[in-house]
Amino acid sequence: MIELISENRCIQCGLCIKVCPTNVFDEDDAGMPVIARQEDCQTCFMCEAYCPVDAMYVSPQADVSVLVDEQQLIEEGLLGSWRATIGWGPNSKGSMAANDTVPLLNGIRDRRRAAQA
């Protein structure tokens, strides 16, 4: 579930509120996004992927909320890691689609099947 919106990093662009498929966030009076309905989070990682300043962290734990420490997430390279993997943002090492190895896996699968047959 979504566990962190970094106050240090958030630029109050409102994109997370707009892109969340399950309507987890609200905007507070100061214009900050807040995690208003954490229990509705479907752990799809999309808010994190779209956040332009890597201010969000979605824990992989879908059913329980866990405490996270922003500094520790930064040190472990987890804050913004999914966005970078997709190929978005300055820390990216290239497009996930362009580096897709599914065609190579399909080749291995087809050779395996041919060998069995």
Added chain:
Amino acid sequence: MGESAEIRLTADVLVLGGGPSGAWAAWSAAKQGAKVILADKGYLGTSGATAPGGTNLLYLPPDQAKRDAAVEDRLKGGGYLSEADWIYRVMEQVYINMELVAEWGYPFPKDADGNVSKAHLHGPEYMHLMRRVVAKAGVRILDQHPAQELLQDDHGVAGARGISRLDGRTWEVRAGAVVIATGGCAFLSKGLGCNVLTGDGLLMASELGADLSGMEFSRQYAPSAAFGTVTRGRLLGWASFYDGDGQLLHDGTGGPRGDDFLARMLRNGPVYATLDQADTEEKRRLLRQAHPVFFLPYDRSGIDPFTERFPLTLRYEGTVRGTGGIRIIGKDCSTSVPGLFAAGDAASREKTAGARTGGGAYNASWAICSGTWAGQGAAEHARLLGSASAQREGRPAGQYGLASSARTGKTTEVQMLTENIRREVLPLEINYFRSVPVIQAALDRLNALWPEVHGQPPETVQGKVRAREAAAMAATARWMYTAALARTETRGMHTLAEHPAMDPDQAHRLLVSGVEQIKLRKEAVLGGRPSPAVEEGRLIL
């Protein structure tokens, strides 16, 4: 919703849903010159089962022998409920549309021979691209605007009404034609991206009298980390499986296992896996780059899935990777309601997938094609009705889970109702290991719950959305089990313990219609093949 809506718009074509099928439908209708509005519960780009993950495609070059073989394979695998000409159509259309996706800038990778491969799409980039294409085509996109009910008049569907989740304002779009592309129903099971898929479109279409088809083919679960949501099973073909004591659950080495392996093992207790068949750095790299999202839960939990054991569960995928949905009656994905078209997982996918799961290539391809065809059909329908079609005064048709349809003053306990519905559909013991008495008892309990959809929705925006979702889920569950009990055989993904063999006399489709009272009918499969009399009494997956 008797009062007039706060936001009032008109369009030639209204598309409900912003996953792949909705995006393709909106693009396709706009390309025909129609004025198009797309309204999504969430956000076009992130909504639905495709965006957070990715999809394989039924992408075969125009090589007749290969395509013939694929069709033969599917006719058999689909329990002879699919239709050859529809599968050929899908293969042709996907091939055309992927050329477009490449032109639009999706960076397709190359295979081992250096040829560009268009058989797989990563969700985030694919749907990000589709949003750009749809917007550029002139479609007006209403994000966070769930549709709650259709409008109808004597000529058929006339638009829809809903609510904005951002500010609570009600909206109404009057339109000459409507495409339902709201996805299937996964009952909030937290399969990746699936919690927006609550069967809303099935209920809306049914309230206008549309038939549903194939609802018994809803026995589909997908593996994910027990603690997580990433329902991606393919890489488990590289795994060995263990019980809670670390004992191997199979003979010999790991590798691909039968479809029901995990369900049978989970019946006995916890199941763990390790991707130990990826035994070289190169193989591990290939797996990681093929499905990065698979590794996200493990990387973030400090688990090395190649060397350490990780716990697995099965998450229910309902009609999302089942094949049931709104019955299609025309090649343009029209339904039995004039002006109403269905696309993607909201539609029955039996014409291409048959009784077998549409997951893995078929559903994704169907979304692209049915969206394209429905968009064209809807634009043509609106054009024939003429420019005044969007001025029609449609009556709101919603009858369940809405303030306007409430029959009591009592506020519905939506969360409790939702949990009670989920309790009947999620358990493997009920819905996977199907048997007549167990399904019948679950259906009886669902029928007993049903009157709760006549209560008042809570006052909050979320309460209003969820009350309607609960009504849609309750209806969907009842349709599923009604159809499951009527198909007294085992075919494709549907099984009943009492009827373990395929019955040649049941090579028809099952239609359900009606919400309060559910009616059942049979439909012959045109262009299908007769079932072989002997099918070894087992699933032919």
